[in-house]
Amino acid sequence: MKIKYNLLHKDLETKARYGNIETNHGVVETPMFMPVGTRATVKMLTPEELYECNSGIILSNTYHLWLRPGEDLIAKAGGLHKFMNYKRPILTDSGGFQVFSLAKPKDITEEGVHFKSHIDGSNLFLTPEKSIQIQNKLDSDIAMSFDECPPASASYEYMKNSVERTIRWAKRGKESHNNLNQSLFGIIQGGAYEDLRKYSAIETVKLGFDGYGIGGVANDGESKEDMYKAIDYSIPFLPEDKPRYLMGVGEPIDLLEGIERGVDMFDCVLSTRIARHGNAFTMEGKINLKNSKYKEDFTPIENSCDCYTCKNHTKAYIRHLVNSDEALGGRLLSIHNTRFLIKMMEEIREAIKKDKFLEYKKVFLEKYKNNI
Amino acid sequence: MKIKYNLLHKDLETKARYGNIETNHGVVETPMFMPVGTRATVKMLTPEELYECNSGIILSNTYHLWLRPGEDLIAKAGGLHKFMNYKRPILTDSGGFQVFSLAKPKDITEEGVHFKSHIDGSNLFLTPEKSIQIQNKLDSDIAMSFDECPPASASYEYMKNSVERTIRWAKRGKESHNNLNQSLFGIIQGGAYEDLRKYSAIETVKLGFDGYGIGGVANDGESKEDMYKAIDYSIPFLPEDKPRYLMGVGEPIDLLEGIERGVDMFDCVLSTRIARHGNAFTMEGKINLKNSKYKEDFTPIENSCDCYTCKNHTKAYIRHLVNSDEALGGRLLSIHNTRFLIKMMEEIREAIKKDKFLEYKKVFLEKYKNNI
Numbered sequence: 001m002k003i004k005y006n007l008l009h010k011d012l013e014t015k016a017r018y019g020n021i022e023t024n025h026g027v028v029e030t031p032m033f034m035p036v037g038t039r040a041t042v043k044m045l046t047p048e049e050l051y052e053c054n055s056g057i058i059l060s061n062t063y064h065l066w067l068r069p070g071e072d073l074i075a076k077a078g079g080l081h082k083f084m085n086y087k088r089p090i091l092t093d094s095g096g097f098q099v100f101s102l103a104k105p106k107d108i109t110e111e112g113v114h115f116k117s118h119i120d121g122s123n124l125f126l127t128p129e130k131s132i133q134i135q136n137k138l139d140s141d142i143a144m145s146f147d148e149c150p151p152a153s154a155s156y157e158y159m160k161n162s163v164e165r166t167i168r169w170a171k172r173g174k175e176s177h178n179n180l181n182q183s184l185f186g187i188i189q190g191g192a193y194e195d196l197r198k199y200s201a202i203e204t205v206k207l208g209f210d211g212y213g214i215g216g217v218a219n220d221g222e223s224k225e226d227m228y229k230a231i232d233y234s235i236p237f238l239p240e241d242k243p244r245y246l247m248g249v250g251e252p253i254d255l256l257e258g259i260e261r262g263v264d265m266f267d268c269v270l271s272t273r274i275a276r277h278g279n280a281f282t283m284e285g286k287i288n289l290k291n292s293k294y295k296e297d298f299t300p301i302e303n304s305c306d307c308y309t310c311k312n313h314t315k316a317y318i319r320h321l322v323n324s325d326e327a328l329g330g331r332l333l334s335i336h337n338t339r340f341l342i343k344m345m346e347e348i349r350e351a352i353k354k355d356k357f358l359e360y361k362k363v364f365l366e367k368y369k370n371n372i
Numbered sequence: 373m374k375i376k377y378n379l380l381h382k383d384l385e386t387k388a389r390y391g392n393i394e395t396n397h398g399v400v401e402t403p404m405f406m407p408v409g410t411r412a413t414v415k416m417l418t419p420e421e422l423y424e425c426n427s428g429i430i431l432s433n434t435y436h437l438w439l440r441p442g443e444d445l446i447a448k449a450g451g452l453h454k455f456m457n458y459k460r461p462i463l464t465d466s467g468g469f470q471v472f473s474l475a476k477p478k479d480i481t482e483e484g485v486h487f488k489s490h491i492d493g494s495n496l497f498l499t500p501e502k503s504i505q506i507q508n509k510l511d512s513d514i515a516m517s518f519d520e521c522p523p524a525s526a527s528y529e530y531m532k533n534s535v536e537r538t539i540r541w542a543k544r545g546k547e548s549h550n551n552l553n554q555s556l557f558g559i560i561q562g563g564a565y566e567d568l569r570k571y572s573a574i575e576t577v578k579l580g581f582d583g584y585g586i587g588g589v590a591n592d593g594e595s596k597e598d599m600y601k602a603i604d605y606s607i608p609f610l611p612e613d614k615p616r617y618l619m620g621v622g623e624p625i626d627l628l629e630g631i632e633r634g635v636d637m638f639d640c641v642l643s644t645r646i647a648r649h650g651n652a653f654t655m656e657g658k659i660n661l662k663n664s665k666y667k668e669d670f671t672p673i674e675n676s677c678d679c680y681t682c683k684n685h686t687k688a689y690i691r692h693l694v695n696s697d698e699a700l701g702g703r704l705l706s707i708h709n710t711r712f713l714i715k716m717m718e719e720i721r722e723a724i725k726k727d728k729f730l731e732y733k734k735v736f737l738e739k740y741k742n743n744i
Contacts, residue, residue, distance in 0.1 A: 041698050044699045044703065073688065083688070316441070316449060328418070
């Protein structure tokens with residue numbers, strides 16, 4: 001079964017939408033933050049810990065799983081869900097972003113991308129068809145089209161050619177897709193150029209996908225303004241009855257700005273990556289547990305938080321773990337940060353239902369002063 | 373309250389004993405394997421995961437906690453139990469072993485040991501009184517006397533002087549001990565010298581402790597024969613109504629040999645350390661998940677195992693995590709290995725109750741062929 005997006009309520013004041021997505025692994029509500037499990041594991045966490053965070057869809061990565069352990073092994077295991085024992089929906093990224101960010105040098109041709117493995121330097125070649133075939137075997141609920149992610153610094157000319165090629169790649173990928181239980185999303189590119197985003201959106205929608213990603217906003221170098229422009233220029237041309245996914249975005253402020261503009265899905269490694277460096281999201285902004293002010297702080301990261309970490313451990317203890325390079329520290333912070341973003345989404349969904357999204361955003365940002 | 377050891381059954385054929393220990397944090401059964409939480413954390417695992425492994429006492433370390441975060445901070449937190457949120461009993465090692473194994477160079481005087489911190493190289497001085505004072509503040513259920521751990525290669529003359537000093541240190545530590553809720557164990561040293569072990573045991577028992585450690589068997593260089601001799605030479609002089617603790621030992625074969633000789637308690641970092649390198653205990657011996665033969669093995673580490681890891685994940689998946697340096701791999705293996713040793717102890721206790729320890733040992737060793 002393909003996914004089905006149900007638009008359940010539109011905020012009266014903004015483009016924010018409340019809805020849900022029916023999948024082969026349950027119904028999940030939107031707007032939604034998707035934790036990232038690049039290598040078939042959300043770093044340090046078990047599936048049960050993710051369920052306890054009320055995770056919906058999680059994201060995994062075609063490029064990484066292709067290289068190791070290989071899509072055929074995962075197919076033999078019965079697909080990615082069985083391999084990693086995650087019982088809720090999984091979305092796989094196409095590998096496009098990773099090829100352009102991790103694997104250098106690269107040679108982009110009409111056929112695909114030649115590059116070297118970031119693991120052993122071997123020569124690899126990824127095409128739109130190959131990316132889709134890998135994802136078909138991984139058997140994720142949602143596959144993404146293979147796209148080019150040009151940097152923000154790309155010239156108009158380069159970006160225009162790239163957008164056109166990405167559309168041709170999306171068409172080729174769609175034609176080679178042959179997993180009836182897997183949905184496929186197209187990806188809108190075009191940088192911060194209004195006409196290119198519009199062109200990309202219109203042409204990609206013409207091909208007919210089950211949902212649409214807005215890409216190219218989370219490379220290095222894009223400003224927040226560029227990100228918001230990319231959304232504003234794309235959204236008007238996307239169908240209302242399909243989910244919209246802002247790729248690689250996970251800062252609380254950006255989740256709010258994205259949702260206000262009509263985005264339904266987000267993913268980001270940020271919540272678990274900053275955890276491994278001792279950082280926690282709080283309603284008062286990001287904090288670093290290494291700070292000496294938490295040395296004798298025997299209170300939870302957040303008194304109001306319902307996560308395992310806040311129910312069981314103090315800042316002083318987590319600080320000790322982080323300072324001692326004890327993995328439990330990063331694990332406890334990963335749980336908290338993941339729950340923080342998912343809980344924020346729960347609250348936002350309630351706010352949208354009551355047409356109070358802007359009020360929620362205002363109250364949130366008044367408290368969340370730092371590091372926005 | 374001090375601990376109370378209850379000897380409940382003696383095996384008819386060997387010196388193996390079944391019993392329990394009443395503590396301020398519950399009653400625990402012996403023989404028992406104690407997982408090691410050196411820095412106030414059993415590496416990667418939460419207290420709940422340890423409870424699920426049916427952990428009893430866990431061990432933490434005076435030397436490490438003294439250096440970081442400091443015993444005063446832990447006292448302010450309300451003691452080590454509250455600091456790390458472990459609700460079952462905790463035993464703290466005295467720091468003696470770590471001073472002699474980690475901190476070099478060192479200068480041993482009658483007063484104590486001068487050495488350099490393994491963290492920042494600063495000059496430190498640890499005495500029997502200081503070790504006990506730190507442990508009093510940590511408020512563990514069981515503190516250990518500060519001892520010298522000479523290497524197996526030490527001469528008889530050196531070992532004799534060391535044993536005599538360790539006895540004087542035990543007396544000084546006991547006199548400075550002032551936590552009424554904490555029990556204190558003495559430690560028997562003397563290497564593989566029969567008369568020194570006997571002397572150490574008799575003189576240490578004269579001082580009157582709540583239990584007795586047998587030390588100096590898990591430095592580098594001791595043979596298994598030396599370990600078994602150390603136990604055989606010490607046990608006859610230890611009182612029946614106090615627990616005996618073989619320090620730093622955790623290989624399955626050594627647990628069996630120790631229990632057969634009358635030991636009640638064991639601790640070892642092995643189960644979690646080998647986990648982080650991809651190894652698992654099984655009834656058929658130790659296995660390394662990196663081995664290519666597990667690449668497509670979609671069965672649990674052990675079908676018969678009741679641990680979280682075996683109930684939820686396959687060897688192929690764990691192998692992928694280990695090969696990808698994903699922390700979840702070491703975590704899942706740590707759970708399995710900890711449960712393996714604790715489950716083995718449960719089975720041994722049942723065997724002793726039925727006077728079938730030797731039969732259990734024989735059957736176990738017939739299967740456990742490798743890496744003994």
